[in-house]
Amino acid sequence: MKVVEKFISINGEGRRAGELAVFIRFKGCNLNCSYCDTKWANEPACDYEELSPDDICEYVSETGIKNVTLTGGEPLLQKDIRSLVEKLLNKSDIRVEIETNGAVDIAPLANAFSKEKLSLTMDYKLPSSGCEEKMILSNMEVLRKQDTVKFVSGSVKDLECAEKIIGKFHLTERCQVFISPVFGSIEPVEIVNFMTSKRMNDVRLQIQMHKVIWNPEERGV
Ligand SMILES: C[S@@+](CC[C@H](N)C(=O)[O-])C[C@H]1O[C@@H](n2cnc3c(N)ncnc32)[C@H](O)[C@@H]1O
Ligand SMILES: Nc1nc2[nH]cc(C(=O)O)c2c(=O)[nH]1
Ligand code: SF4
Ligand SMILES: [Mg+2]
Numbered sequence: 001m002k003v004v005e006k007f008i009s010i011n012g013e014g015r016r017a018g019e020l021a022v023f024i025r026f027k028g029c030n031l032n033c034s035y036c037d038t039k040w041a042n043e044p045a046c047d048y049e050e051l052s053p054d055d056i057c058e059y060v061s062e063t064g065i066k067n068v069t070l071t072g073g074e075p076l077l078q079k080d081i082r083s084l085v086e087k088l089l090n091k092s093d094i095r096v097e098i099e100t101n102g103a104v105d106i107a108p109l110a111n112a113f114s115k116e117k118l119s120l121t122m123d124y125k126l127p128s129s130g131c132e133e134k135m136i137l138s139n140m141e142v143l144r145k146q147d148t149v150k151f152v153s154g155s156v157k158d159l160e161c162a163e164k165i166i167g168k169f170h171l172t173e174r175c176q177v178f179i180s181p182v183f184g185s186i187e188p189v190e191i192v193n194f195m196t197s198k199r200m201n202d203v204r205l206q207i208q209m210h211k212v213i214w215n216p217e218e219r220g221v
Contacts, residue, residue, distance in 0.1 A: 001056065001078045002027035002048040004041045007220045008063055012210030014097060014121050015148060015176060021067035021097075022060055029074040031101050033129040035154060035182040037216075041073045053084040060088065071099040082109060089117050097121060103134040110142045119146040124165055126151060126158035128182065143175040150206075154182035159194045172202035180206050183216060 004027045011021040029042040040046060051059075060068055068088055075081060075098055088096050095117050100106060102123045110120060122139060125131040129152070143149065149171050151162035162179060171177050179195070181188055191205055214221045 001051050001053065001080050001084065003051050003056070004046055004048045004073065005220055006056075006059060008065055009210060009221050010213075011067060011069060011097075012208045012213075013150075013180070013206060014069075014099075014178070015119060015146075016067055016095075016097065017206065017209055019067055020065050021069045022063045022065040023069045023071060024056055024060075024075075026070070026072040026075045026078050028077055029072060029101070030077060031074070031103055031125065031129075031131045031134060033101075033125060033131050035129065035152070035185065037183065038073065040219075053080050053087050056084055057087045057091070060094065061091065066093050067095050067097065069097045069099065074101050074104060076100050076104040076106070076109070082112065085109065085113060085118060089113060089115065095119075099123075101125065101131075102139060103131065103136060105136055106139050107142045110144065110147070114144070116146045119148065121148040121150055123150050123152060124162070126153055126161050128154035128158050128185075132161075137169075140169040140171070140174075143171075145175060148176040148178055150178045150180060152180050152182055153191065154185040156190070156194065159191065163194075163198055163200065166200070166203065177203045178206045179203060180208065183208055183211050 005025045008022050011017050027048045088094050097119050100122050153159050
């Protein structure tokens with residue numbers, strides 16, 4: 001598997017934001033979002049370590065950290081991803097979260113690992129990403145209670161689109177729903193005002209915590 005970085009930090013996003021996690025970031029992506037903060041990991045020339053699922057499991061065990069976040073790039077493009085998840089979940093105290101972009105079919109993984117120890121955080125890419133037409137809408141039917149849909153929003157148009165999608169797929173009844181600002185592009189208060197005006201119950205605003213704690217450009221945190 002092509003790993004571009006691995007590190008321990010607090011999880012800056014998602015259901016376990018603020019908890020320690022070990023991050024495995026994989027190389028390469030099938031999208032090119034306008035705002036992507038890890039474009040470097042998607043460059044063909046980006047350096048990587050070739051690690052097997054066993055190598056990654058060993059690294060995770062050595063860290064002593066219970067939360068594992070698989071991210072990228074797009075982690076679901078790695079051909080051994082299923083084997084890696086299986087090996088990680090075989091360890092009794094490990095919880096796995098996968099950050100995925102909504103443009104890869106999640107059904108094979110979600111259906112293979114129904115236990116709560118695997119949670120998927122899937123983006124729905126909004127208009128300002130430039131990638132909305134790549135969304136696989138059948139993924140919405142696969143999400144479970146432990147999963148999350150994240151709407152990374154850069155404009156009011158994005159927020160209007162997010163509200164439509166949340167309603168259309170009854171997402172708040174199905175899974176967790178988060179809205180996050182495209183870092184630096186929209187004031188969080190605009191999102192709060194939008195949520196208030198539309199009475200968006202059961203939706204959570206989340207700001208990427210690691211970009212507040214460290215320099216937003218910093219890698220490995
Ligand atoms: C770098 S992506 C990797 C995983 C996967 N490719 C995806 O897009 O979900 C991890 C998360 O960071 C978010 N993200 C990337 N750039 C961002 C930015 N500038 N501001 C806020 N969130 C961003 C993505 O939307 C995604 O939810
Ligand atoms: N601290 C920290 N938390 C994160 N949660 C998700 C991340 C990601 O890039 O997917 C991330 C990241 O890059 N750093
Ligand atoms: S899908 Fe994720 S990694 Fe790929 S370009 Fe978009 S934000 Fe970046
Ligand atoms: Mg990140």
